Amino acid sequence: MxxxxxxxxxxxxxxxxxxxxxxxxxxxxxxxxxxxxxxxxxxxxxxxxxxxxQSMAELLLAIQMQLIEHLTDEISRTSTKDMNGREQLKVMLNVWVVFAQDHPDYIRFIQLFDINYEMYDFSPELREKYDKFNQHGKEDHFLLHALTTGVADGSIKNPSPPLELAQFIFTTMMGMLQRIVKIDPSKSDEMDTRIREQFVKMLLHFVCSEEIHE
CATH class of the missing domain: 1.10.10.60 (Homeodomain-like)
Known part of the structure; x- marks a missing residue:
């Protein structure tokens, strides 16, 4: 005890x-x-x-990895196995947007870390640790189940390998959210909301190789 x-x-x-x-x-x-x-x-x-x-650098790295793990875990657990792959992906992308609105500090910190990573004085051991963390995240990607399910059931027809699609989605989603997320969520306007909604739609059309109808 x-x-x-x-x-x-x-x-x-x-x-x-x-x-x-x-x-x-x-x-x-x-x-x-x-x-x-x-x-x-x-x-x-x-x-x-x-x-x-052991150092501020180790603390900084721990924060970055914890935030990414929390973000991806929250999105992953929203996936419903009885949906087809496209439906799973749509739910996950929308939850991702809501999570970013509720936790703008997560998005801002991840962006700040990425911008400063090469300039910060990380030891070779810490850089190796972060490289392994990123490599594991890419190989066991949290979007991979939805994408492979979609390829298998025909709801996702993009010719790119699912792992490449997963990495593309993560990069583009984080880039969009970092641009428009507000420190104070109450200051988010209708234009920001429309941009997020349209971005998710376009991403789904691209990933699923769908035509965009006016």
Missing amino acids: NENWHQQLGNKHRDDLIAAGKELFLKYGLLQVKIKDVCTKAELSRVTFYKHF
């Missing part, structure tokens, strides 16, 4: 550090935040910080 309590407390401290780091990185940028800033925000000591992370 005591060991379990310590484990839960350790997990909470790690989550608190990640939450504090995410907020500070978004507010001040990736290069301006120091360990003491994160510890102050999380109300934890430097000793506690170093129990979980």
